Amino acid sequence: MADGSPRTAGELGEFALVDAIAARFAQGPKVRIGPGDDAAVVEVSTGAVVASVDLVLQDRHFRLDWSSAADIGHKAAARSMSDVNAMGGVTTGLLVGLGCPPDVEASWLLDLADGIAEEAGLVGASVVGGDVSTAKTIVMSMSAFGECEHGVVRRSGARVGDVVAMAGRQGWAAGGFAVLGRGFRSPRLVVEAHRRPQPPYLAGPEAARSGATAMIDVSDGLLQDLGHLATAGGVGIDVARSRFEVPEPIQAVGAALGVDPMHLVLTGGDDYCLVATFPAAATLPQAWRQIGTVVEPGGPAPVTVDGEPYPEPGGHQHFR
């Protein structure tokens, strides 16, 4: 800034930085104590809290040349809130741990905070606390907690004969990642999907209310995460290619890069869609559409596509 006011985290110092960041976080009606005390206090009226944490690390989960600070904030919040969504819950509070080098610009950090706050606002959640520290690269942790008003849906309840259904988008973020990795910046819609996923936030509670028997969010890849549902339930899952419409931007990625666009849909991660199983007689709630069926275990693979094992189920695993 031309007036010589503080520009970096180091110039501001911890306490001023925390105050500036905390000022970006509006507090919702369920928050009894927000940032500024030893801990936050948030109302829980259902008798239980749902809670999850994710690490968000520079050059592991985001690249500074691919995403803006606001993008990174949106995605970090989305990823954690998606875990609560996948239990059938709604996030009420977020806790943000933030480590960064002292020379990071304060405006970058405030944009990050704004991104987190905007994403949280989509479900009425508040950033209620956090911690800052110096670090060699940017490291974040995002803890989300909330409640399941319509009951909790676990990974393990799928039964043979259940319908397998999906809510939200699949393959978009993977398409964006693929084109960014080749040095392209288009199709714009898939690049934006990589930067800011659009989890179907209300589809989780809707599924719980409609009697979903098992649910998970797709963070690592559709087939891999369906594999977790199959394993946890002791069942098989068969996905039908014909149930998917491959959207135009993903077809464009496939054509441009010479890959099967359906492969992006089946193995891509980071869109944070939900997949769940429902009793065959259930009426699927509005956001949901069938993509397969729960079958007897002991088939050629825990998850099959049109009855056959999928040659490269893909998905992400750290340390591999």
Next chain:
Amino acid sequence: MADGSPRTAGELGEFALVDAIAARFAQGPKVRIGPGDDAAVVEVSTGAVVASVDLVLQDRHFRLDWSSAADIGHKAAARSMSDVNAMGGVTTGLLVGLGCPPDVEASWLLDLADGIAEEAGLVGASVVGGDVSTAKTIVMSMSAFGECEHGVVRRSGARVGDVVAMAGRQGWAAGGFAVLGRGFRSPRLVVEAHRRPQPPYLAGPEAARSGATAMIDVSDGLLQDLGHLATAGGVGIDVARSRFEVPEPIQAVGAALGVDPMHLVLTGGDDYCLVATFPAAATLPQAWRQIGTVVEPGGPAPVTVDGEPYPEPGGHQHFR
């Protein structure tokens, strides 16, 4: 291991590593869903959850040559649970984010997990979930959540005339840090205090039950954290040197390093003792002893020692 079984995080891979770590975490009676699903579910019977997060970073918050994996686990859990203690609460659940290089030994990570679990067990808390990732150095986030059965005590309620009291130890960890920094390993008791703090876990809820008007835990330094109480309450705080007995190991550190041992007590951090204010007429609960008085604001400093500003109030601030 001689039998060639997996030895590093990279050799195990994310899923096997998570399974091995999760197996170390016993689940208490309040945990409805522990590790292994998209999120944890823990009972909350008081209508509100208390929650806090801390980052714990290699070479910022711990050194691998000064602390064992179990030490680091104990301290990381203690630091977060202390925040809940400082609200007058008891931790019921912890979420652990863990990033590390692939070549970290699995046994080191399991020792870390054991340390976290043992510390959590001191208050009946459970590690209910987490996240792992590859990272360049070891990064951890520790989120603690729990409940305040006897009411919440904030930082801001101190009133002129209140008694200022302390529960737990002060200056021990700073003494350990000072001798380790000079290359010594003794006195053993202060070095151990640096490695594994002993927060007075039940003193927070006790203070709440006894009508404490304000409370904070001392993580950065006694005078600095008392400053937060003074500022939040719009009051002054005067500490009396005569109220402190300087324990023998801290006297030994002072003698060996040529520093005033009382300085370690007044400015040291990382012991996670509690300081709180109580109405003058209150009977201090058992773990608590008076160290000062809440005075009118507008004195020579927000926090004074025997009526005078303290020349080097010390304390830690990131980015400075």
